[in-house]
Amino acid sequence: MSLREHALSLFRSAVGTVRPAPMLKRAVKLQGDACPQLVVKGRAFPVKRNLYLVGFGKAVLGMAAAAEEILGDHLIRGIVSVPLGIQESLQRAGMQEMLLKPHSRIQVIEGAKNNLPDPEALRGAGAIQELAEGLTADDLLLVLISGGGSALLPAPIPPILLEEKEKLTKMLASRGAAIQELNTVRKTLSLLKGGGLARLAYPAQVVSLILSDVIGDPLDIIASGPTAASSHSVQDCLQILAKYNLLHSLPKSVETVLSSSPTTRTAPEDYSHVCNVIIGSNTLALDEAKRQAECLGYVALILSAAVCGDIGHVAALYCQLIRLLCLGFAGLGEGPLGNEVRGNLLQLAAELDIPGLNLAEFLQALRGLGPEKPVCILAGGETTVQLQGTGKGGRNQELALRVGLGLHRAQGAEASSPLGRCEIIFLSGGTDGQDGPTGAAGAFCSPQLVDEAFQEGLDAEAFLSNNDSYTFFSHFQRGRHLLVTGLTGTNVMDIQAVLIRPTDRS
Ligand SMILES: Nc1ncnc2c1ncn2[C@@H]1O[C@H](COP(=O)(O)OP(=O)(O)OP(=O)(O)O)[C@@H](O)[C@H]1O
């Protein structure tokens, strides 16, 4: 098998492990005939045809289908709010297992076109609110949550109108607010976010199964934490609005809501009726890819599940890491060049400030690698692209193109570069199967990419400066380096893999 085939198989196994059905089946079990219990990650909840289900997010339809199969007749009724057109596109993609059966007890409401709240999503949120409010202490509410849940569960606090809230979140997003900031504001202005759904469902028991699409898996930020105690106050919201210069242009209704909320943190509310469980995350996907890489004979290491920050810096980090690995294979890792590259890496990591990354420790682990086995480095997260051009692309394809260009430059700059003595593949892909507004999930690159493209008359640098990575990869070798998976029905951000082996062993 080629390195490319290996990389593809690692990506597929990573995504496979966070697909709705296997994920649900791992997390939830119905046990016992006489006294049935729902067992969720070791905690048991008695059930007696008293189960209700609600869900919101891009991956929730498949989760609901898997949940209904597990729960059987114990499920009384459910409502899920999912993206517009998802049933048709899953149908077209032949992913029947992600669709509900014809006589399902779960009602599907599609809305939030282009990931923006709309009247249909508002209707879905209203129906979910009504279901939650009607529950009693004998009921159990299963809540399915995934990325995209914020837009699919809009419930602005009156008198705020949906359009006003949408305009505010759009403005925050366009001014560069991070998801943590965006969702802190959303929570403050919503009836259901920031723990609101869990409060309304009381006294019913609430069990939330969460697929994380946020770095660090923060319960109160993923889909704006409708079943998690919020760690933010109105004061935090005001600070964010001030930071993005929006305090003085707020609609009257938003001012009314903000001024009538307590500005200091109130006494923590009781969430003892709630059990929040992360059932899928980038970490889980990376762990599976690592297992698979080891089966394929690699020494596999996970760099981080929280790679974030400017895409140019992240690309530079991968290029330096690849240089260091090649120097190691050439027995030059401890020389002056090795020290220089390690210094560059530490500098880049300090600038990127990746949460929880101890790069010094990681570099120490690399030092212990022998030259006998091929190496696989895995990482995940979500980079940031500042769009400047008008081309078509996505974070992952752009990252692959940038890494390809960086490796090409490094090779050109060094006489007898150690890069030339290794076979190298870099892959970056979105686990949802769609990278930006393109038909691909991501792309592969190697140090030869730029030269080979040049022979076909394609100038990689020119495509990059127009953010046109998809057009580049579509033309280059007729799209052979594109990662095309189709929609996967799940989403735990992006995954990167670096695979390296010395050329003489290939
Ligand atoms: N031409 C382009 N080149 C590079 N990146 C792009 C381009 N156009 C859009 N993007 C990036 O694609 C991302 C939006 O794509 P997408 O809809 O996949 O969002 P997402 O953040 O991945 O959502 P989700 O969390 O649902 O996967 C943004 O990060 C945006 O900067």
Ligand SMILES: O=C(O)[C@H](O)CO
């Ligand atoms: O829905 C949202 O808020 C984002 O996808 C983060 O979870």
